[in-house]
Amino acid sequence: MKKKLKIGLVGFGVVGQGLIDVLKESPALDAEVIKICVKNKKERTLPESIFCYSADELINDDNINLIVELISDSQEAYRIVTSALKKGKNVVSANKKMIAENLAELIQLQEQYGVSLLYEASACGSIPVIRNLEEYYDNDLLLSVTGILNGSSNYILSKIFDHNKGYNESLKEAQDLGFAEADPSFDVDGFDSLFKLVILTVHSFGTIVNPKDVLNYGISNISDFDIQYAKEKGYKIKLVGQVEKLEQNKISLFVLPRLVRKDKYIYSVEDEFNGVVIKGLAYDKQFMFGKGAGAHPTGSAVLSDITATGNDYKYEYKKKNNYRDFFYEQSGELEIYLRYKSKEDLAHFNFISISEEYTGSKYNYKIGLIKLKDLITIKDKLRQMDIFIAVTRKTLNY
Numbered sequence: 001m002k003k004k005l006k007i008g009l010v011g012f013g014v015v016g017q018g019l020i021d022v023l024k025e026s027p028a029l030d031a032e033v034i035k036i037c038v039k040n041k042k043e044r045t046l047p048e049s050i051f052c053y054s055a056d057e058l059i060n061d062d063n064i065n066l067i068v069e070l071i072s073d074s075q076e077a078y079r080i081v082t083s084a085l086k087k088g089k090n091v092v093s094a095n096k097k098m099i100a101e102n103l104a105e106l107i108q109l110q111e112q113y114g115v116s117l118l119y120e121a122s123a124c125g126s127i128p129v130i131r132n133l134e135e136y137y138d139n140d141l142l143l144s145v146t147g148i149l150n151g152s153s154n155y156i157l158s159k160i161f162d163h164n165k166g167y168n169e170s171l172k173e174a175q176d177l178g179f180a181e182a183d184p185s186f187d188v189d190g191f192d193s194l195f196k197l198v199i200l201t202v203h204s205f206g207t208i209v210n211p212k213d214v215l216n217y218g219i220s221n222i223s224d225f226d227i228q229y230a231k232e233k234g235y236k237i238k239l240v241g242q243v244e245k246l247e248q249n250k251i252s253l254f255v256l257p258r259l260v261r262k263d264k265y266i267y268s269v270e271d272e273f274n275g276v277v278i279k280g281l282a283y284d285k286q287f288m289f290g291k292g293a294g295a296h297p298t299g300s301a302v303l304s305d306i307t308a309t310g311n312d313y314k315y316e317y318k319k320k321n322n323y324r325d326f327f328y329e330q331s332g333e334l335e336i337y338l339r340y341k342s343k344e345d346l347a348h349f350n351f352i353s354i355s356e357e358y359t360g361s362k363y364n365y366k367i368g369l370i371k372l373k374d375l376i377t378i379k380d381k382l383r384q385m386d387i388f389i390a391v392t393r394k395t396l397n398y
């Protein structure tokens, strides 16, 4: 470690407290939290004198050489992070929405001001997936990154499938345990996974993708009918994000629930754990597994970034800067399970072919091929319909 790290911490929620706890367990690290910026005065686990109420106070404090941003408001996070970078300070952030939506600018600011922005905690909690994609998988062999990227959804699905609990009860537990975001639809509707996937994509293939152009659909509409269907066929339902290399310099990405067979690595990823399958030429598949949410697991990822800035580590964005360009393509087909009630809802789906269908008194379903592009076109309407979609056994067909 070259220099003492004098940290200005912004945010003292679940992850902020987690960071303070894991820092206490790391006496070898020459780092000190100088000030913590919070929104309001209230009784906390640390003395009042360490708190302040303006992030600018930290950014403008010459004694502070590292800003650690751990708040959930992505707009305020953007303001704080960009101001700190422009002030020449290194920054560690866990705000996936802010990072995914502003990647191009954040990369440019790091170059322009010669500073480092690290964000391992923004994707998959304690799993060091970003730094591994950047450093170990720094070649042309990578084919796909597929995984359970959201701890809260996975916790809910685990409780539903393994403990026969209800959706609402399980969501409440995920909130009480500090896994869920302030607005849980961020978790259960696949936005959190989407932002994480966009971040993983730049470190996997060098492509900056606008999250608005990517299909994300989550588990908030799952019904007992869908759960029973999956169980009868020997599947579990998991919320999965995937980025995959296609032919001719193209990549595809999407977030969708998936019917997962027992022989898949992600089948056994339970509770708030995340699991990422990295596929490549020469090495086939590798699997990274670990806690994806919670105070201490996420705090440990922030701690690792803090240490890394102390060692002058920066993301080099090697795929983006040194390799051929990959372009995001909305082409291709998916085989999906669509559970629906009304003909009006069904009319939104242009199936290319149907392999299985069922009509019942309460619900109906169809399994068939559909164009990814067609789903992207109606992605904002999907959540309003009385339907549920999951990718079935077969995935992309290009």
Ligand code: HSE
Pocket: 122, 123, 124, 125, 149, 150, 151, 152, 153, 179, 180, 181, 187, 192, 292, 293, 294, 298
């Ligand atoms: N709400 C997030 C999750 C927290 O459940 O995965 C970690 O990013």
